[in-house]
Amino acid sequence: MKLSADLTAFQARIGHEFEHPALLVRALTHGSYSSPNRDDNQRLEFLGDRVLGLVMATALLDHDKGATEGQLAPRFNALVRKETCADVAREIDLGAVLKLGRSEMMSGGRRKQALLGDAMEAVIAAVYRDAGLAAAQAMVLRLWGDRIARVEADARDxxxxxxxxxxxxxxxxxxxxxxxxxxxxxxxxxxxxxxxxxxxxxxxxxxxxxxxxxxxxxxxxxxxxxxxxxxx
Structure with a gap:
């Protein structure tokens, strides 16, 4: 399967070239665009949420080896919540490559926080299914950048x-x-x-x-x- 130019550029933005490009297409396909013969990204979103959680839990333990569970929990929540996923999605212009149905597109779906956050999780799962945990972990840590280092301040409630x-x-x-x-x-x-x-x-x-x-x-x-x- 050959990817379009915009999806090829998106691969470069996330730093992962897919061996199975269909996974990326599925990750970027919203339910409003799907049909009986086309899969949407809901199942990948479910998996990506869990992969992101594992990556972030591990990163937090490695970053602060003296932190207690009570200190780690709010930091973890700040890193994996939907708003953070959507922020990362905006930074890589994920909305530009989302496949949406007409009604969702007309209502500004490419900018909606929930859609962006869900698609970001689906992309994480797509990379995981394409190349394994190490590849997904590398991408997440790269895209989340210094959020892990500064999460203690962000996590204050x-x-x-x-x-x-x-x-x-x-x-x-x-x-x-x-x-x-x-x-x-x-x-x-x-x-x-x-x-x-x-x-x-x-x-x-x-x-x-x-x-x-x-x-x-x-x-x-x-x-x-x-x-x-x-x-x-």
Whole structure:
């Protein structure tokens, strides 16, 4: 099977030349594009998620030999979550080579976080099936780059820290309220307010509710720890 020019270029971006190119085509085929005679990437996504988990768990153990399980778990979650996979996918322009059905393509599917994250996992599985674990591991470590080295900072959870701050003072857990949503359906932007029962509040805007909540919690915690309570 001969790959198209765009898929050949994509191979170069991920640093792996497929012995079985059909695996790459399948990894990049979304369910909206598939038919009874064409496989989509869902099964590869399932496998790729597990391969990514093994690679990252091993990398974290090797990177910090003194870390406890409690320290490793949030770092692991930060490295394998869908948002991180989608970020990596954007860096290699995976969206440009996704095979989508017309309706998904018209609704901006090439930019959707879930589709990009799923396809990135499928590509990992395709490399694993094509050339084994060592090849998949090498690609993942190359594409994830310095994320492993800086994951300790990325893994800090502002929502948990804010909740612990409130509980230590006998307050109810913070509430997270969506105060605004803008942009098209395929690329929404959320503004979230993190609020405490005492009236303290901070807001943040991001392209996912989770990120907006995390950013709002971090902003409010920074104000609280700086003794600048009550500002909005």
């Amino acid at each position: 502002p929502k948990t820290a804010l909740q612990e701050w409130a509980q230590a003072r006998g307050m109810k857990p913070p509430a997270y309220v969506e105060v605004d949503r803008a942009g098209p359906d395929h690329a929404p932007v959320f503004t979230i307010a993190a609020r405490l029962a005492g009236g303290q509040e901070a807001r943040a805007t991001a392209n996912s509710k989770r990120r907006a909540e995390q950013a709002a919690a971090a902003a409010l915690l920074e104000r609280l720890e700086g003794n600048v309570d009550g500002a909005t």
